[in-house]
Amino acid sequence: KAGVTQTPRYLIKTRGQQVTLSCSPISGHRSVSWYQQTPGQGLQFLFEYFSETQRNKGNFPGRFSGRQFSNSRSEMNVSTLELGDSALYLCASIGASGGPSEQFFGPGTRLTVL
Amino acid sequence: AQSVSQHNHHVILSEAASLELGCNYSYGGTVNLFWYVQYPGQHLQLLLKYFSGDPLVKGIKGFEAEFIKSKFSFNLRKPSVQWSDTAEYFCAVTSKGSYIPTFGRGTSLIVHP
Numbered sequence: 340k341a342g343v344t345q346t347p348r349y350l351i352k353t354r355g356q357q358v359t360l361s362c363s364p365i366s367g368h369r370s371v372s373w374y375q376q377t378p379g380q381g382l383q384f385l386f387e388y389f390s391e392t393q394r395n396k397g398n399f400p401g402r403f404s405g406r407q408f409s410n411s412r413s414e415m416n417v418s419t420l421e422l423g424d425s426a427l428y429l430c431a432s433i434g435a436s437g438g439p440s441e442q443f444f445g446p447g448t449r450l451t452v453l
Numbered sequence: 454a455q456s457v458s459q460h461n462h463h464v465i466l467s468e469a470a471s472l473e474l475g476c477n478y479s480y481g482g483t484v485n486l487f488w489y490v491q492y493p494g495q496h497l498q499l500l501l502k503y504f505s506g507d508p509l510v511k512g513i514k515g516f517e518a519e520f521i522k523s524k525f526s527f528n529l530r531k532p533s534v535q536w537s538d539t540a541e542y543f544c545a546v547t548s549k550g551s552y553i554p555t556f557g558r559g560t561s562l563i564v565h566p
Contacts, residue, residue, distance in 0.1 A: 374556075381557055381559045
């Protein structure tokens with residue numbers, strides 16, 4: 340099976356712009372989660388989508404939004420970018436086994452805001 | 454809300470030294486426990502996990518972790534590290550019924566050859 344893929348891998352934006360990141364989960368996985376990783380802060384949970392619905396949400400401002408399509412692919416959007424949004428954005432998917440499971444992570448999108 | 458503490462933020466070792474990375478969590482109920490590793494330039498991947506049963510779990514590349522419920526701990530160990538173990542290590546916890554793990558802030562491990 341192909342792993343979780345994320346595009347683009349690198350992005351450079353300026354303050355005030357908006358950005359859209361894409362994630363394709365492992366085939367058959369219906370849950371997609373997004374995380375922001377910064378040095379010293381670890382992974383901060385943004386939100387999780389399951390069957391096109393946001394099922395869980397972290398403590399990020401409304402500038403951060405997402406959606407999921409019927410094929411389970413997910414997008415994350417950040418509007419009005421700030422310097423502090425510079426980070427590695429990770430996407431992870433989970434299989435629908437019904438029990439506990441680990442998350443499978445993509446390589447991430449490195450966002451730099453100038 | 455549950456929290457996860459990794460006490461060692463930066464660890465520097467020489468090859469063949471023993472490793473123990475601490476992880477404590479705050480949730481009092483049933484938990485699932487994970488250690489993930491992120492090698493330089495690579496994606497985050499699972500090192501090992503504990504769901505139930507034997508509290509001593511073995512993972513890939515010679516790593517193991519012990520779940521001590523009374524101490525709310527899940528420390529990661531390796532008897533002899535290699536240069537290739539240089540990476541960032543994250544402890545993560547999910548509570549029963551949740552699919553969303555809470556991650557620790559990570560420990561950066563540098564192993565000198």
